[in-house]
Amino acid sequence: MNVIITKGIEKTYNPKTIPVHALQGVDLTIKKGEFTAIVGPSGSGKTTLLNIIGGLDRPTSGYIEVGGKDISKLSDNQLIDFRRENIGFVFQAYNLIPVLTAKENIEFIMLLQGIPKAQRDKRTLELLHAVGLDDKINKRPIELSGGQQQRVAVARALASKPAFILADEPTANLDSLSTVNLLDIMANLNMQEHITFVFSTHDQRVIDRARRVVTLEDGVISSDVYVDQ
């Protein structure tokens, strides 16, 4: 089952002044359960592609289908609703809400979805357990290490039961041990619960764990390799 389909995606920044062609006809299909790394040098268009797939940005041209829906036709408000119900985000800088505890950060998305409290509590505890943070439930981000914050971010991304998770350089701010821990957690979730992960990364440790590596160069896919783990 295809979770993401892009056809001829192009993205040009500053089209009227000094055009920068970030993506130049990207065709990419990602199936459910994939563990895909999008790699490439800086400026190759990784983040732009991730933003477009995630409905945070719009392509200049091309077709994009996510979870069976053509998201290029959605309004800004519809895109917000779509993201909330279908996509989990993990950001490089964790981006947790600093005034909320780990539990509240995870619960927040479910609250926006209107999920009843009992269900929210149950799922939050399950997710905290899944990322190994049962004992940090009432800790605020400032009381957690970078690795722990990123694990909360992963749990938050999973909270809405999204079709897939987009992780933009998720290990960029982590030390080696935290990176390995995080990758183990995400790989387990992928293997056991068939959650689809799409990363953009420079990190060789992430690339080494990916089962599919898509390489972008100058806004074009230069290679697309499935790796046997």
Next chain:
Amino acid sequence: MLLKIAWKNIWRSKVRSLVVIIAIALGVWAIIFINGLTVGITRAYINNAVNYEISHLQMHHPQYIEESIINYQIREELSDLQEVEGVKAISQRMLANGMISSPKAARGIVVRGIQPAAENAVTHLSDLIIEGEYFGSKARNPIIIGQEIAEKLKIKLRQKVVITFQSKGGDIVAGSFRIIGIYKAKNSQYESMNVFVDQKDLAATNGEKMIHEVAIVVNDINSIDQIQPLIESKYPGTSVRNYKEISPDISLYESQIQVNLIVIIIIIMLALIFGIINTMLMAVLERIKELGMLMAVGMNKLNVFMMIVFETIILGIVGAPLGMLLGKMTISYFETRGIDLSSYSKGMRQFGMSEILYPHLEGNVFIQLAIAVLITAMLASIYPAYKAIKLRPVEAIRSI
């Protein structure tokens, strides 16, 4: 959850939030204090005018109002006026426009021929005596004059003055009166224009007793509108006017002071609005990344907008009661002790104001203020909240 986040967000920068809360509290305090002071000044002004000068209602011959000639007297039998329901006290006065002369000077005045006991029940004249005594002694032709007149005529207690006026027959008549009392009115202009003599003495000088004015005090000032038509219908040949009709400056003063109050409140509220906008704008701008993240993960614009509005309203909800409490305490303190403005009393007395002001708060001012602060906070939150929802998540997330 939005409220919870909003509450926690405002305490991220404690000092900044406290400054805004204190600013709101001080603004609210200032409004309450000015309001209390205004109500106190207005009440004192009206009370002074009503209790010591013009009373609640006055009756005259209709033409006397146009032209104060001694012949325009009230001819109705007034003995049962006191029986009208709601009437507390009446004073029948004989008035004469004339001249008071001392050996050193003379000036124009209104001679008020009164029945001492009845007059005192209406205008509390005896309370205003600062030298000498009220009528009651056996002195012949006693007169009570104002302090201002005494100073201008350079006369003292127990000295004689000559009162001259045109009698009913058109002749200029004069009488010699001995000063038994000097009064100090709440209004210095009134004090410089009016002298009081016993009605019997004035009638003797005039050659006939006449009544030109009846001052009426009612039990309840709020019942004036009901009592006035009753008296009008009972005495159709007279003109009955209430204190606002007699002294239109009271209404003017009341409305003017209300306008001033509104202007002051608007200025304070505007200052608060811009202070809050500044703070909330800073709070939004330093959280661009976080707001971008919230929208990225699915928090819709309405929720983002409401979160900023809630944060602003919470600042108001915390600050306003503080200011109200402070204001209530301040007013309560001065309501009994008064604010002594005696160093400005000369200027104030010219306008009929008291030397000591007693601020007073009407109960509904707190409800009005609570609504005003809520509206202020909501107005102040609109621009920062608008800035927040105009952020593009893709750019906001990458901001530093």
